[in-house]
Amino acid sequence: MKPIHTIAVGFDGSADSKVAVRWALTLARHYDAHVVVAHAVGLLGRFDAKNVAVELEESLLALCDECGLEHARARLEITDGDACSVMLRMAEPPISADLLVVGTRGQGAHAGLLLGSTSLELAEHSPIPLVIVPSS
């Protein structure tokens, strides 16, 4: 098995994504790895990108403390794109993550469909191992 040096985890500030970030930070502590916390800025996201970045940074520091990971081992990466494309980019240079981590976000009546589910789309396309962390 390839060693895990870098873990990329998707983070949009939602409760589901916080569960995934906690899981990634805890795993990083066990593997002595670094965590890139990826936040995608979509077409509409540009309107409040600055405020969101501040909130996410504060959340990340608190989650690091909660999980016992040094702040220097986790960093926020804010990237233009949709959530799926941004996570796929984390597997490529310069990040070259060894593992992708995302939370689940059901789509209500459409939960059985692939469309609209970043986690399921990533499961189909990710070139590296992917962990989908359930929200409960």
Add this chain to the structure above:
Amino acid sequence: MLIINGSTDDAGHEDPGHPERPERLAAVLAGVEDLHLGDDLLAVAPYAASRSELVRVHESTYLDQLGAFCYEGGGDLDEDTYATYDSWSLAQYAAGAGLAVVREMRIRGDGVGFVAVRPPGHHALRDRAMGFCLLNNIAVTAAELTSLGERVLIIDWDVHHGNGTQAIFWEDPNVLYVSTHQWPLFPGSGAPFEIGGLNALGATVNLPLPPGATGDVLRQALEETAVPAIDEFKPTWVLVSAGFDAHRADPMADLALSSGDFAQMATFAASHAPAPGRIALFLEGGYDLAALRSSVNATLGSLLGDGVASENPTSGGPGADVVRSTRETRLAALRIAHDAGQ
């Protein structure tokens, strides 16, 4: 003559408060009406793209899933993109509109095509909706033209990189994709070293521009980097992904173009069409309604020889250094790719 496929019967694709809204199309068609074309305007009948026409550029499973998603009532496909019950039907008409326009132009051997439809298309991937786009309208038409043996130049001047169109034709040497776009900006792709796949090296030309760039910088980028590739490619058709969100008034980005700049870009695009009746424009973005109306008016006016742009072309913005480094990066990427292939 302007050959148009556009309809305001698109109200079923709407999400209250979303910027990609029916009023956009009304503004576009008002820009056409302002030209007072009379008998020089031909509206072709609406046409819904067939399954066989869509699967040239989209995966069959995606089409099934999108149709099912809409028939279940729709919802959010991602953080930007929505679909409603009516969206599947409207998207098929949007994807078929270019086919209808180009078929009419092929019969007449003349005219300027304008595909005024929504939802827009250039972010839509083979297997995924994205960036307000469900089906890739311009790609559906380009694929039909290449199936007929044509060589298609796509010029994409929307302020956002057309990642979907680029990906669909990444390995197709019969489509030259040229994009000017703000960078960095959504969708995050469109770097100058993205030059096409192994079967189509050089057939993708990306011209990123910094925030604040004006029309003179954009024209410099096209002349210095795109023209050599276009001359070598020798297109037989020119299709334009005509987004108008690079206008200085648009809320979605930070380029500083005017309606006069769009008129000049249209003239540039037309100058690379090999004969009359070989250029068609497809509406993509553009979210300031007044800018949309005046820019459509100026763009089509310049192609038809009617009217004068209400705003002068712009100049003096940043980006000349970016244009130079883009050209150098592209040339280096081409050299590396060719050396690796030998």
